[in-house]
Amino acid sequence: MNLSVRQLALKQFQTLPSDVRLVIVHPNYLHQHTLLSAMLDDALYVRFEGANLSVDDLNDQLRTALSTYTDKGVLSGFASLICDELDRARPQATDTFVRSLLRDFAGRIIVFTRSAQVIPLQDSTMRPITRFLPASDTLMLWDYAQRNPAGGTLLEVRAFGEGRVQLEGKDIVTWDGVLPRALFFFLIDRGMVTRSEIFQTFWANLPVREATNVFHVTKRKISEVLGLDLTKYEAGFYYISRSIHLSYDVSVFTQLLQDSAVLALQQAAETAAQALLLYRRDFLASVDMPWVERRRADLRQMYGEALVVQARMSEQLGDKSSALGTLIQASALAPQREDVVYHMMRLYHDLNRPAEALDVYRRLESELRASLDLAPGANLRDLAAQIEQSLSA
Secondary structure, three states: OOOOHHHHHHHHHHOOOOOOOEEEEOOOOOOHHHHHHHHOOOEEEEEOOOOOEOHHHHHHHHHHHHHHHOOOOOOOOOOEEEEEOHHHEOHHHHHHHHHHHHHHOOOEEEEEOOOOOOOOOOOOOOHHHEEEEOOEOOOOEOOOOOOOHHHOEEEEEEOEOOOEEEEOOEEOOOOOOHHHHHHHHHHHHHOEEOHHHHHHHHOOOOOHHHHHHHHHHHHHHHHHHHOOOOEEEEOOEEEEOOOEEEEEHHHHHHHHHHHHOOOOHHHHHHHHHHHHHHOOOOEOOOOOOHHHHHHHHHHHHHHHHHHHHHHHHHHHOOOHHHHHHHHHHHHHHOOOOHHHHHHHHHHHHHOOOHHHHHHHHHHHHHHHHHHHOOOOOHHHHHHHHHHHHHHHO
């Protein structure tokens, strides 16, 4: 199977060029601190505390950490300095602090932060010596320091979950109302859409003139929030501006699943696994609108089918335990799916866990009886009987 994200990060860390002075553990990597143990060798670790810290605050806490680890009070005895929670400082203080460290300390600086705005990424002197890791375009973990700005303004949109938007790594949190945010996600999700489709989705009960006015006001608010025009209009369609480099988790998810369907088994399993990592939660859990609910249901079904396919591929590759774990996720999404339960029972039996196979069957039996007043299919009943026989043999 493919490398885990942690393994990818460690591999990238171990192969960094010697001239990389500043390493930023990616703020969008949810399990940042699983990397810490591999970075502590010959390093001074400082975890900053407080809020809105100044340069003096940062230096004071650094000196305190130094005094704990060495009586010399200097950094020169360490190969690297790990700055944890550096985002507790003011942006300008962070910039000044990091630049002074790069000037006075010959080692490497490693930063753990919840914000990408640790350094001004437009600075041509800083970008070459800076890396974000783990870095994977496919998993929407962009190395902001190394990305070519000529490719357009990077707009990252994560719709799996509450909905998160980042522009060049900076979170967009203020939308001036619910409607601009909802319209933004609709335009992103559709990619190309007519005005009549927009009106039918958002203002079906308004006369065209009123809908037109509300639409243009809302679209202008989106532009003000982003500081750029999201869409262009041409030949009767609104489409995402070509000056924007859009990275959209739903599009990446669906494309990876499509790609996996035509690849050889090993590569297909790796590609599908990457897709499944992107589905963190259901689509736009924070938005309650009919178009969102329909899209959410479609993507949830796609995710469930992808889990079943991934389980089959894992089994074909000889990893029955992984296959079973994936099927457990699929069953949680659709507890009445008899094909999933049958596959789970067979895997439990193959892994010499017959009692758990029967537990799965009984849960399905209870679920079907309570919700549909039905019994499991004959193939499931037969398999359950065979497993019960094996237990009593």
